[in-house]
Amino acid sequence: MHPRIVEILAYLANVRADLTNVMETTPAEAFLHRPGEGTWNGAQIVHHLGKVEGATTKLLEGLFAKALAEGLPPDPKTDSVVHSLDHLRIIDRTARPIEAPERLNPPPDVELASGWDSLQRVRDRTHRAVGTVDGRDLTKVSAAHPIFGPINGYEWVLFIGQHEERHLGQLRDAIQGA
Numbered sequence: 471m472h473p474r475i476v477e478i479l480a481y482l483a484n485v486r487a488d489l490t491n492v493m494e495t496t497p498a499e500a501f502l503h504r505p506g507e508g509t510w511n512g513a514q515i516v517h518h519l520g521k522v523e524g525a526t527t528k529l530l531e532g533l534f535a536k537a538l539a540e541g542l543p544p545d546p547k548t549d550s551v552v553h554s555l556d557h558l559r560i561i562d563r564t565a566r567p568i569e570a571p572e573r574l575n576p577p578p579d580v581e582l583a584s585g586w587d588s589l590q591r592v593r594d595r596t597h598r599a600v601g602t603v604d605g606r607d608l609t610k611v612s613a614a615h616p617i618f619g620p621i622n623g624y625e626w627v628l629f630i631g632q633h634e635e636r637h638l639g640q641l642r643d644a645i646q647g648a
Contacts, residue, residue, distance in 0.1 A: 514576035517585035545607035560632040
């Protein structure tokens with residue numbers, strides 16, 4: 471597997487391991503606690519993560535298929551790309567408050583177990599999508615993020631992990647007060 475893909479997938483795995491730890495060590499009822507008016511509870515955050523990763527993976531599947539059909543070249547570079555989104559401060563919720571678009575908002579009565587199961591399944595789909603372009607130059611694949619602007623294929627995969635890490639902090643805050 472290409473070193474850049476290895477690095478990004480390892481980052482995603484580390485963030486997911488942190489999330490899994492929270493899921494496994496926190497009583498289910500804590501995920502129903504809403505820390506404030508107009509905020510999401512933990513179950514809603516988990517559901518939102520699945521919706522965003524699913525939408526992002528669907529985008530990547532289309533981008534990657536098109537790029538491969540057009541002859542996406544191999545990636546000769548192996549330097550790190552894991553910090554390529556740091557300037558956008560995606561993880562830092564205080565630096566950049568973001569309101570999710572309506573289509574990615576969770577319903578008020580979401581079930582934690584089904585949201586977690588869905589999030590786990592979509593990660594498998596993400597891995598399959600990334601596997602189709604292993605070794606290819608994903609800097610040549612680009613699409614605009616509605617808030618952060620144009621980002622390349624590596625950055626889109628990285629975004630999945632940074633988005634999850636951002637909401638992991640939010641999740642910890644939400645369940646802490648339960």
